[in-house]
Amino acid sequence: MAEVVGYPFNQIPTEGFSAFKSGVHGWGSICGALVPAIYAINVVAEGDDQVKMINELMAWYKDTPFPIYQPKGMNLPTTVADSSLCHVSVTKFMQAMNIPRDAPERKERCGGLTADVAKFTVAMLNDFADKKLATGVFKPSAVVGECMACHSKLEWAHGKETCTSCHGDPHK
Ligand code: HEC
Ligand code: HEC
Known part of the structure; x- marks a missing residue:
């Protein structure tokens, strides 16, 4: 958007989002992939539309088997978090794979999931721009x-x- 549209999207210092990784620098709080996505919705839509899209994103996240996008063709197992918390999301995955925290699969899985969240959010914002947004699909x-x-x-x-x-x- 910064490249294609310019202002105001070229005014967002995206480095600011890096501290949200690992649920805010390892605290396992909100999944860090959600934060910039929520921000993007927030700057594009107001009022009810904003709330509806954020609800949709949060509910979709908790229900979705991640990762959909498989980085490096790793064929990773998918897990459903039933939560927006990094701690729950990533721990269920590590449990399913029986791997420790520093295993490369964990990083790739969270990378894939981040792509999934970005894709879902962009598709939703495009539907919003085209006035054909369907919300309430995820609850x-x-x-x-x-x-x-x-x-x-x-x-x-x-x-x-x-x-x-x-x-x-x-x-x-
Ligand atoms: C029919 C009404 C009712 C429903 C439905 C209900 N609760 Fe409660 N809950 C109460 C009341 C009354 C108390 C005691 C007063 C208080 O702590 O506010 C209580 C207390 C609690 C407590 C604190 C007490 C404890 O055991 O530690 C928790 C936690 C709790 N509820 C969670 C839940 C969850 C989770 C659900 C859904 C699965 C739920 N409640 C459904 C009425 C309800
Ligand atoms: C991410 C974990 C988590 C989720 C999800 C969660 N809670 Fe809690 N809840 C806690 C913690 C931690 C506390 C504070 C410690 C405690 O009292 O258990 C708490 C406290 C409470 C209390 C007061 C308990 C008391 O002893 O008086 C109630 C009632 C309650 N939660 C109900 C709910 C309801 C209803 C939901 C769903 C909308 C919910 N919680 C979702 C973790 C959670």
Whole structure:
């Protein structure tokens, strides 16, 4: 976009996003591939459109078997995170492959996933620009609605991540 359109896309210092790698420099917080994608949506769309596209991206991420793009033809196994957290996403993959953190497959998998997130976001923004955006295809897990039916009225619970992935079902 910086090359083709110029302003304002040539004003974004993309180096600023590198600190989000590994879920913010190894903290395993939000997956670092999502942050620049969210930013891109944020600068292109406003209001409801922005929220709808970000919801779509986050929900698609948690449901998608990554990596779709296989760097270096590695034929890596795919895993579904059911979370937007780097920690959950990458750990499920390492578990499936039975590899340590410094294995080259881990880096390639996260690289492939980053390509997947970029591709999905660009396709979504193109649909938005062409006024044929379909949102609500991907949604928070059904359990969020079930838990939040009570917990949105009670204190302390906030969010759309899959509740049971951390809490199990504390009421059973
Ligand atoms: C029918 C209403 C209801 C539903 C549905 C519900 N909760 Fe609760 N939950 C409560 C109430 C009432 C409490 C106790 C008061 C409080 O802690 O706010 C509680 C407490 C909790 C606590 C703190 C207590 C503990 O055991 O540590 C957690 C965590 C929790 N709920 C998670 C969940 C999750 C996750 C779901 C969905 C799988 C869920 N709840 C569904 C009503 C509900
Ligand atoms: C990424 C992990 C994670 C996810 C996903 C998550 N929680 Fe939590 N939740 C925690 C942690 C950690 C705490 C604070 C420690 C604790 O009390 O268990 C907490 C606290 C809570 C509490 C207060 C517990 C208490 O003891 O009073 C409730 C209620 C709760 N969460 C409900 C939910 C609901 C509902 C969802 C889904 C919308 C959800 N959580 C999703 C990790 C998570």
